[in-house]
Amino acid sequence: MGSSRSFTVLGGGLSGLSAAFHLSRRFPARTGTRITIVEKSSRLGGWVQSERVRVKDKHGHEAEILLESGPRTLRPASKAILEIIHLLNLESSLLTVSRNAPAARNRFLHLPGTKGLLTIPGSLPALLVSPLAKILVPAMYRDFRRINGTVLNASSPNDESVDAFFTRHFGPEFARTFGSALIHGIYATDSRLLSVRAAFGAACRLEESGNGSVVRGALSEMMSSLRKRKSQGNGATEETYDMGDIAHLMKGVSVYSFRDGMQTLTDAMANRLRQQENVEIIHGDGAASLTKTIDGFQASFLWLYEGQLSHASTSLGNPSPISSLPHVLANPSSSVTVVNIVFPPSDTPIHPEGFGYLIPRPKPDYPSQGTTLGMLGTVFDSCSLGGQDISFSADRRSPKFTKVTVMLGGPYGPPSPDPSSPEFLPALLATLQQHLGHSEPLPEPCLVRVRQHRDCIPTPTVGHVARMAELRKAVQKKLGQGAAVIGAGVGGVSVGDCIESGRRVAMEF
Ligand SMILES: Cc1cc2nc3c(=O)[nH]c(=O)nc-3n(C[C@H](O)[C@H](O)[C@H](O)COP(=O)(O)OP(=O)(O)OC[C@H]3O[C@@H](n4cnc5c(N)ncnc54)[C@H](O)[C@@H]3O)c2cc1C
Structure with a gap:
């Protein structure tokens, strides 16, 4: 050597x-x-930053809560992460959310200017009765009918924004409602700025394989991967990633993290x-x-x-x-204010069971920078990652503390009122109350932690x-x-x- x-x-x-x-x-x-x-x-x-904090309510209930100020959930599709978990023997620290759990099945939208949340339909029967069907059904139909509309094929250097791509395929209403909300949740940015090739390279490939239709492309990909799986049998082995048995642990898993958080x-x-x-x-x-x-x-x-x-x-x-x-x-980068809130145990649930909700771009456009709270979405952490928290209550059946994380900023600019001012928390809680559809004010939180991350997510x-x-x-x-x-x-x-x-x-x- x-x-x-x-x-x-x-x-x-x-x-x-x-x-x-x-x-x-x-x-x-x-x-x-x-x-x-x-x-x-x-x-x-x-x-990546995880922290354990001790909380106590006025009735003496106590718990140790894990707070994330950066990434919080992972998807099992990334083999590179699974490999590292295996190589570092972290399997026993995993906390998984099954695809059948409410946190995996229920995701919500809050439409600006309305009260309450709308469930994003996750099945055909749910779609048929959803108020969102009037946007989703015509959007799918519009894309399905597209023929020879391929613009972003692999051999061309063409690119366009995520908003333009979704508008071309699914119409402007879908692009504004679902496209912008999704991008708020991942990039904390304006979908009209973000490159579709960079953010959704797979969607461009589907457009090409579906001869202009993303839906047809997705259907044909599903069929060919089913055929491939059948021909390989169940004993298909992973050749390039050293993952041990971890793929088995990830069967039926929607998202996962670690008992002690991402910092693990x-x-x-x-x-x-x-x-x-x-x-x-x-x-x-x-x-x-x-x-x-x-x-x-x-x-x-x-x-x-x-x-x-x-x-x-x-x-x-x-x-x-x-x-x-x-x-x-x-490229510019988005700044995000991350607010972890822990509510005391209560018989009235703070939010419905689910992963959380996202908020689309408002009509007609974002207000001037720094003039609103600028809420992008809220994660219902207790629902998906409640296993990270340790309750010290003697009665196992007593209600638990509820932790949520609110994301603010991105295309809205810095939150107003400023997080350091006394007006910030009341404004935030009143907004949450309206989004969650409560008629009464939310209970006083046991803990509020604000982290202002400057330029934390790049916008390609x-x-x-x-x-x-x-x-x-x-x-x-x-x-x-x-x-x-x-x-x-x-x-x-x-x-x-x-x-x-x-x-x-x-x-x-
Ligand atoms: C609030 C938030 C929530 C997120 N949620 C998720 C999620 O749930 N799931 C998910 O998959 N992804 C999520 N992400 C995205 C993901 O966490 C980040 O993209 C990822 O952590 C970036 O890693 P990085 O190493 O590329 O960059 P960074 O984390 O920015 O690391 C760069 C490092 O380089 C150091 N550095 C910079 N300049 C210098 C220099 N000149 N000299 C020496 N050191 C330097 C910095 O101090 C830093 O430690 C989230 C991101 C944020 C901010």
Whole structure:
């Protein structure tokens, strides 16, 4: 062995941790390879942050509640996450939500200017009696009838916004009601800005395979995957991801997390890296510049500029600031205010059973920035992730504390009233009361925790995928084969995308 390869991972969020984890598996200490993670803050994990808090109500009920201020749920479709869970032996920490559970079946919309929630129909019988049928049925019919309308085929560089794509296929009412709400929930942004190729590459492929219709494309994909499964039999094995038996554990699972929250994942990756002799973690070093030093006959550097690319620069003998690379600063990012609220136990439920609700873009448009609370949606955490909380009540049947998380901001700008002002909480609770359809005010919360995340979710705008291809080429041209750029600002924003991109880049070096 005896090589002297050296890798530097800039940023210890999910993407950087995943890259370092997979690099350290490929290049253990005995290979003589050094791996350094440079993280500007005092902790690893980036936006992933879970915290346990003790709450008590005025009747003496007590509980320990787990609060998430970043990502909270994962989908079993990401094999890269399942692989890491298996490799780090985290199976026993999993908390899964079955596809049959109310948290998986019931999702709601709140239409601006109305009172209460509408259930998003999850089956044909539910659709037939839903007030949303008047939008959904014509939308599906409109798309189903489309022929030869393919615009975004794989061979063309064309792109358009998510809103334009949904409007073309399903009509403007669907695009506004469902499209904008969905994008509020994932990207906290305006669906008219977001690139459909970047956000829903799969929908573009369905448009092509369905000869212009996404619905026909989805139906034919379903049929061919059924045929494939039949021909492979039930014993189909996973070749490329080392997942052990975990796929079995995920059968029938809608979403999942961990008993101690999402930070279980980043803490476990960080701990495993700390145990490796050849891995060094440097904290609190803003990494405003990195200097390439070649010590040894072979040197290879991996630079992963994540998230806030604008904060990073490099000097490579001839200073080569990263901002001189193309498209690094092309995308805006959304700022989100995350409010965790814990209500005391009560016989009257705070909300219906379900995952939570999203709110579409208001008509005629978003109000001026910073003039409203700007609510994007609310997650009913107790329903899906109640297993994270520990109640100290002697009576197991007594009602539990209810935790919800409200997301504000994004295209609405900073919330008004300001979260630090005394008017903020009453305004928030009155809005929640109206959304949840209560005639009486909501009970006084036992705990309210507000986190204001600046520029936390990138908005890949129209043309993003083509721009990132140019960026990758420019990185290789300017910085050499040993450099790569990954992270939520470059690839997808989901936890699965970030872990997958770290894995892929580590395998490529
Ligand atoms: C509120 C919220 C809720 C979310 N919910 C979900 C969810 O439920 N499910 C899901 O799949 N996804 C969710 N996401 C998305 C997902 O969590 C993020 O996209 C992902 O965590 C981003 O990881 P990253 O490593 O690419 O970037 P980051 O987490 O931003 O990490 C980048 C790291 O690099 C460091 N850094 C930056 N600049 C420098 C520098 N110059 N030098 C050194 N270090 C630097 C930062 O301090 C940070 O630690 C959510 C995101 C947010 C913000």
